[in-house]
Amino acid sequence: MEVALNNNHKFLSKIATNDGHGENSPYFDGWKAYDTNPYHPQTNPGGVIQMGLAENQLCFDLIQEWVKNNPQASICTPQGGFDFKEIAIYQDYHGLPEFREAIANFMSRVRGSRAKFDPSRIVMSGGATGAHETVAFCLANPGEGFLVPTPYYPGFDRDLRWRTGVQLIPVVCESSNNFKVTLEALEEAYDKAKESNIKIKGLLITNPSNPLGTFFDKETLKTLVSFINEKSIHLICDEIYAGTVTNDQEFISIAEILEEYPTICNHNLIHIVYSLSKDMGFPGFRVGIIYSYNDTVVNIARKMSSFGLVSTQTQHMIASMLSDNDFVEKFISESRIRLAHRHDLFAKELSQVGIGSLESNAGLFFWMDLRRFLKEPTFESEMTFWRTIINEIKLNVSPGQSFHCSEPGWFRVCFANMDDETVTVAVRRIESFVLESKMIEIKTKAKAKKHCFQKNLHLKLSSRRLEDTMSPHSPLNSPLVRAQN
Numbered sequence: 405m406e407v408a409l410n411n412n413h414k415f416l417s418k419i420a421t422n423d424g425h426g427e428n429s430p431y432f433d434g435w436k437a438y439d440t441n442p443y444h445p446q447t448n449p450g451g452v453i454q455m456g457l458a459e460n461q462l463c464f465d466l467i468q469e470w471v472k473n474n475p476q477a478s479i480c481t482p483q484g485g486f487d488f489k490e491i492a493i494y495q496d497y498h499g500l501p502e503f504r505e506a507i508a509n510f511m512s513r514v515r516g517s518r519a520k521f522d523p524s525r526i527v528m529s530g531g532a533t534g535a536h537e538t539v540a541f542c543l544a545n546p547g548e549g550f551l552v553p554t555p556y557y558p559g560f561d562r563d564l565r566w567r568t569g570v571q572l573i574p575v576v577c578e579s580s581n582n583f584k585v586t587l588e589a590l591e592e593a594y595d596k597a598k599e600s601n602i603k604i605k606g607l608l609i610t611n612p613s614n615p616l617g618t619f620f621d622k623e624t625l626k627t628l629v630s631f632i633n634e635k636s637i638h639l640i641c642d643e644i645y646a647g648t649v650t651n652d653q654e655f656i657s658i659a660e661i662l663e664e665y666p667t668i669c670n671h672n673l674i675h676i677v678y679s680l681s682k683d684m685g686f687p688g689f690r691v692g693i694i695y696s697y698n699d700t701v702v703n704i705a706r707k708m709s710s711f712g713l714v715s716t717q718t719q720h721m722i723a724s725m726l727s728d729n730d731f732v733e734k735f736i737s738e739s740r741i742r743l744a745h746r747h748d749l750f751a752k753e754l755s756q757v758g759i760g761s762l763e764s765n766a767g768l769f770f771w772m773d774l775r776r777f778l779k780e781p782t783f784e785s786e787m788t789f790w791r792t793i794i795n796e797i798k799l800n801v802s803p804g805q806s807f808h809c810s811e812p813g814w815f816r817v818c819f820a821n822m823d824d825e826t827v828t829v830a831v832r833r834i835e836s837f838v839l840e841s842k843m844i845e846i847k848t849k850a851k852a853k854k855h856c857f858q859k860n861l862h863l864k865l866s867s868r869r870l871e872d873t874m875s876p877h878s879p880l881n882s883p884l885v886r887a888q889n
Contacts, residue, residue: 424566430790431456431558431806438800445825453830456800458614458768459821460648460685462742463735467685470731477724479717487720495716497709499528503719506726507693513732514647514683519659521695527705528719529692530712532644532679536563538708539675539694542701543638544570544605550640551575551593551607553585555771555807555814557614557642564608573597573604576810579773582762583616585609585624590631606638607631612645612655615807615816616771617764619649625661626668633669641676647683649740649766650747662697671697680722682768683739689718743768743820746827750819753831757838768820772801775813777841786812797837799830 434456443451475483498504501523508521529535544550546569552560553575564570575593577583590607597604607628612619620628632639641658649655662671676695681687691714694705726732750770754761762771778785783805790803793815804814819827 419567422566425562429558429561429806430787430803434790434794434800434802437794441798443798443826443829445829449829450798452794452798452800453826453833454800454821455817455819455830456802457821458682458818459687460682460739460743460768461821461823462746463685463739466731466735466738470725470728474724474728477721479720495719497528497713498706499526499714500716500719500723502723502727503714506723509729510726510732511646511678511693511695513729514736515657515659516654518654519657519663521659525695525697525702527694527696527702528709528712528714529694529705530714531681531687531690531692532642532677533559533563533692534690534712535677535679535692535694536560536640536642537568538705538712539640539677539696539701540564540568540570541708542704543640543675544568546570547602548605549573549597549602551590551597551604552808553577553583553589553609555583555615555804555809556608557610558802558806558808560608570605571602572608573602574808574810575607579762579811579814582618583771585620585628587627587631590628594635604635604637606640608640608642610642610645611658612643612648612766614642614645614767615769615802616762617650617767617769618762619653619655619766622656622661625656625658626665629658629661629665629669629674632673636670636673638673638675641674643676644679644682645767646678647736647739648743648768650744651765653765655766672700673698675701684735689722690714691718691722746819750827750831754834757835759834759838769816769818772815772817773813774815775811778813781812783812790815797833799833 435454438452438454438456441451442448443453471477475481479488504523504526507526508523511521512519527535527538529538540550540563549571550564550573552572554577556572556574560572565572573593573596575585575589577585577589594604609620609628611625629639639658643657646655646657658674658676661668662674674697676693678693678695679687680689680691690712692712694702694709696702696705747764751761754770754772760773762773764770774789775781777789779788786803786805790801793799793801799817802816804812804816807814807816822830
């Protein structure tokens with residue numbers, strides 16, 4: 405079968421048949437393990453719990469309540485059916501005007517109204533996946549590259565590279581400074597790319613970060629903007645987690661930097677990718693957004709969006725929902741409270757069993773430090789331990805190497821894609837594993853201590869026998885023995 409499949413490849417395109425999708429990475433393998441044995445509290449309590457999916461399911465009750473109270477927002481209800489024909493026929497690929505207005509309004513509100521967004525710059529795409537690919541097509545030619553700080557979202561290898569032919573150049577960040585991006589690391593990655601004859605066209609950042617759960621402070625953002633301006637390269641800011649802040653800090657958007665420091669850089673170099681997948685919990689709606697300060701990029705991206713438009717039925721409902729300012733305000737506030745509660749609950753449970761994580765302030769996940777559980781500080785050992793987590797603890801978490809982390813032993817664990825009961829089960833499994841590991845460690849140390857004691861005892865007894873042999877009272881030193889000798 406494999407031979408037949410390989411023979412078929414020669415009749416297909418190289419893009420279609422190459423491994424650029426990255427589906428064979430540990431990141432996706434964990435999903436497959438869950439799909440074949442999914443946890444269910446009644447029908448499969450011993451199954452794998454999905455903690456590798458960055459999904460926000462904590463506020464669906466608010467969404468369902470709004471939908472119930474606003475049936476006219478859907479063309480599939482008697483109250484909204486009178487709009488069916490107008491929504492079902494072809495629409496301008498610019499998007500419904502009310503949709504673009506509502507998205508611009510929501511992007512501002514979720515950032516604390518500290519930045520404004522022009523609806524005319526809103527470009528639709530099929531989720532953030534399509535948005536990233538479209539931006540890559542607009543900014544770079546095949547073989548050219550983008551700098552990306554590590555660790556970074558594994559899907560970028562698919563989204564930006566697979567069909568475009570562009571390259572991603574890692575900017576190595578380390579745990580010694582909490583994986584912060586430094587100017588030195590940027591310069592080093594840029595120079596290495598130059599030495600390899602790779603033309604760098606831009607810098608891609610996720611802010612807030614996936615998988616770190618942190619976001620950039622103002623000074624760091626200014627440093628990044630100054631860097632790309634000096635190099636005359638683009639800055640792509642993935643801000644799809646902008647509304648997932650889990651403490652009292654305020655997320656700072658690149659849009660705020662441009663408004664506060666209007667002369668800091670050439671605005672034509674700045675582009676934002678956004679979606680409703682994380683902040684609203686709507687990944688299935690495939691609402692991706694490109695917001696560019698470059699008029700040419702807006703026009704080109706809009707033409708390319710024909711290959712991945714958001715359905716007008718979805719646009720119609722989203723426009724109605726996000727135009728309801730009272731609902732938006734309530735949703736943003738309540739979502740932040742619930743995410744913070746889940747974040748703090750999970751952090752407390754992990755700390756009680758001695759598991760540390762990078763201090764985070766946003767996102768739907770933790771960057772767990774499991775380095776002490778590795779038999780050796782290698783990526784091979786990380787993979788061995790990851791298989792233990794999947795097959796024995798039955799949790800799908802994602803190993804750091806799939807995020808291009810430079811250090812083995814870090815894992816991303818998601819906490820917002822399940823109910824409280826499932827969280828409890830997951831935490832108990834982690835606790836049981838840690839306790840079992842401690843017991844094994846104690847027994848191993850006790851065994852080693854006993855072995856060491858026995859060895860020392862043997863040495864002492866041997867030394868004593870030697871002393872007895874060499875002492876004046878030893879039988880070998882008696883006059884009788886000496887006379888016989």
